[in-house]
Amino acid sequence: MGSQKRIAKELAELVESPPQGIVVRLADESNLYAWNVYMDGPADSPYYQGKFLLNLSLPIEYPFKPPTVNFKTKIYHPNVTNDDKGSMCLGMLRADEWKPSSRIHAVLEFARQLLAEPMPDDAIEGRIAEQYKNDRKRYDEVAKEWTRKYAIES
Amino acid sequence: MASITLEELLAMETACDRDEIVDLRSLETVSNYDDHLMCPICRCPFVRPVRLQCDHVFCQKCLNSAITALAASRDDFTCPTCRTPTRGFYLNVPRLLVNMCDDIRVRCPFRDEGCSEIVPRGHVQSHVDKYCGYRLVDCPDNSCSKKTRKKDLSPEGRCLHELHRCLRCDDYIMEQDYEEHVKELCPSLKTNCPDCQTSVFRKALREHIDTCPEVIHPCAASKYGCPVKVKRAELMTHEKICPLIAMGPYFEAQNARLDSLELTIRHLQQRNEIFEDGIANIRSTLVQSSRALTEDDGPPSDVHTLPTSNPDIPRRRDSSNNQSQIDSSNLYTATTTNYLLSLHESLREEVGQLSHAITDLDARASMAIMNECLRLKEDMAHTNAAVGSMRMQVQWLMNPRLHQGQRTGARPNNAAGGNGTPAASASGPSTAAGPSTAFLRPRRLSDSGREGTKL
Numbered sequence: 001m002g003s004q005k006r007i008a009k010e011l012a013e014l015v016e017s018p019p020q021g022i023v024v025r026l027a028d029e030s031n032l033y034a035w036n037v038y039m040d041g042p043a044d045s046p047y048y049q050g051k052f053l054l055n056l057s058l059p060i061e062y063p064f065k066p067p068t069v070n071f072k073t074k075i076y077h078p079n080v081t082n083d084d085k086g087s088m089c090l091g092m093l094r095a096d097e098w099k100p101s102s103r104i105h106a107v108l109e110f111a112r113q114l115l116a117e118p119m120p121d122d123a124i125e126g127r128i129a130e131q132y133k134n135d136r137k138r139y140d141e142v143a144k145e146w147t148r149k150y151a152i153e154s
Numbered sequence: 155m156a157s158i159t160l161e162e163l164l165a166m167e168t169a170c171d172r173d174e175i176v177d178l179r180s181l182e183t184v185s186n187y188d189d190h191l192m193c194p195i196c197r198c199p200f201v202r203p204v205r206l207q208c209d210h211v212f213c214q215k216c217l218n219s220a221i222t223a224l225a226a227s228r229d230d231f232t233c234p235t236c237r238t239p240t241r242g243f244y245l246n247v248p249r250l251l252v253n254m255c256d257d258i259r260v261r262c263p264f265r266d267e268g269c270s271e272i273v274p275r276g277h278v279q280s281h282v283d284k285y286c287g288y289r290l291v292d293c294p295d296n297s298c299s300k301k302t303r304k305k306d307l308s309p310e311g312r313c314l315h316e317l318h319r320c321l322r323c324d325d326y327i328m329e330q331d332y333e334e335h336v337k338e339l340c341p342s343l344k345t346n347c348p349d350c351q352t353s354v355f356r357k358a359l360r361e362h363i364d365t366c367p368e369v370i371h372p373c374a375a376s377k378y379g380c381p382v383k384v385k386r387a388e389l390m391t392h393e394k395i396c397p398l399i400a401m402g403p404y405f406e407a408q409n410a411r412l413d414s415l416e417l418t419i420r421h422l423q424q425r426n427e428i429f430e431d432g433i434a435n436i437r438s439t440l441v442q443s444s445r446a447l448t449e450d451d452g453p454p455s456d457v458h459t460l461p462t463s464n465p466d467i468p469r470r471r472d473s474s475n476n477q478s479q480i481d482s483s484n485l486y487t488a489t490t491t492n493y494l495l496s497l498h499e500s501l502r503e504e505v506g507q508l509s510h511a512i513t514d515l516d517a518r519a520s521m522a523i524m525n526e527c528l529r530l531k532e533d534m535a536h537t538n539a540a541v542g543s544m545r546m547q548v549q550w551l552m553n554p555r556l557h558q559g560q561r562t563g564a565r566p567n568n569a570a571g572g573n574g575t576p577a578a579s580a581s582g583p584s585t586a587a588g589p590s591t592a593f594l595r596p597r598r599l600s601d602s603g604r605e606g607t608k609l
Contacts, residue, residue, distance in 0.1 A: 006196050010197070064223035100220060101234065
């Protein structure tokens with residue numbers, strides 16, 4: 001019960017003054033625990049001009065348990081799984097790293113930062129991380145291609 | 155500084171929860187407050203703060219839910235902020251902190267009912283409890299489940315939720331709202347139009363504003379930049395002379411054209427991208443094939459005579475055509491080189507296939523030979539064994555004959571020795587029985603033979 005108040009408060013804050021390049025909506029007006037996040041690709045990244053849809057789902061125990069973030073739009077990124085789940089590997093979202101004082105605002109900003117600067121040492125897709133480290137040009141190309149294919153509506 | 159244990163804290167919480175009328179966390183704050191006054195768990199100003207051993211402060215209620223949500227066992231509870239293992243809790247946080255939290259201005263929780271009071275948070279409890287006339291209380295009539303504002307409560311304890319009919323608008327209104335309805339809300343009341351000062355019915359006001367000649371209206375061409383805003387009555391005359399209105403259709407046509415052009419440009423861009431991709435592919439294949447040519451000098455003289463069925467060729471030709479569009483002077487050389495290249499490529503492929511087939515056949519043949527050899531070897535072993543057994547049998551059959559041969563050789567010696575008849579009569583039956591027993595027991599034969607010789 002306590003979680004609802006805090007979630008509503010955070011949602012109101014995020015809707016009122018959203019972080020740069022991020023728009024937050026409830027996926028379903030009657031459910032506070034599932035959010036849709038629309039994220040613009042950062043300007044100096046291969047994801048530029050892409051519009052990525054993320055699902056952010058909050059546990060009932062929030063803020064004592066961390067939320068989970070999934071990319072619904074396919075993305076070529078070392079820290080996002082390349083399947084239909086699109087799970088994102090964020091250090092602060094691990095159960096033992098999460099603190100109740102962390103805010104969704106920070107989570108979203110961190111996620112967007114990860115688009116600008118992937119963390120290949122903390123990767124979930126080893127192959128992409130390898131490519132990011134060794135063949136940056138090719139990585140940029142593929143990421144741009146995927147962004148054009150999946151994240152830019154025409 | 156007395157610290158209390160976790161169990162004491164939990165017990166206290168349930169006791170405190172009961173006598174709380176106003177939920178301090180859902181109050182709307184008016185004054186700005188420092189972020190440090192915010193509980194990291196509920197993100198509201200602290201409500202009954204509690205301090206941990208590590209000096210971090212939380213609301214008592216939040217800490218309680220953190221304990222129940224986080225700690226698997228009560229012994230390993232850690233601070234939600236710094237994760238220091240914690241056993242002791244201090245209720246006496248600095249007075250300053252409590253005062254700052256209590257001093258935050260909040261709106262009365264019954265604002266929706268009409269209370270416009272703004273009070274310090276510390277006083278909101280008593281405001282609601284004693285002074286707020288808009289607080290909702292249960293209807294004094296026990297059979298009625300509705301709520302009434304405190305100020306509307308009738309002194310006689312009557313239920314005010316009965317419906318009364320408004321004489322003017324025919325709506326049914328609850329008794330407690332009746333006065334307000336008649337004075338302000340009833341749609342049959344007359345009101346003045348803010349622009350033309352004629353009095354109209356309240357419910358017709360909206361329609362009136364849509365048609366009122368005095369309402370200030372922008373020019374229809376305002377989206378094209380006409381700054382004029384005049385009363386509706388004068389708008390007609392303005393629109394007759396407004397040059398932007400006259401230009402309107404033209405603008406619209408231009409807009410439509412621009413839109414369609416943008417659309418085509420986008421399509422063309424996409425197509426262009428696709429073509430660029432294709433050209434890049436073709437380039438890379440060309441580079442590869444030219445590299446292959448320089449590396450491998452196959453016999454180009456045979457190339458023409460051989461039939462080719464390689465599907466690569468038309469594509470290569472296409473690519474060379476593409477190339478020729480870019481550089482038309484190289485057309486002829488490019489096509490011939492490409493043709494030769496493709497022939498060469500197809501030949502290489504065929505040779506590769508042939509060598510593949512040969513190795514395949516080789517492997518199969520050697521396998522067959524191996525199999526045959528094995529079988530022959532086995533057969534030979536069988537015959538060997540048979541021959542061996544036959545030799546044995548032959549030997550076995552030969553044995554009695556050999557012995558007989560020996561004995562017949564010895565008998566003339568005995569006869570020559572003297573009394574031959576008893577020996578002959580004794581040996582007679584023994585020789586007659588000899589072969590029959592000899593088949594079974596050759597040794598006995600020799601024994602009996604010896605007996606015979608002794609007798």
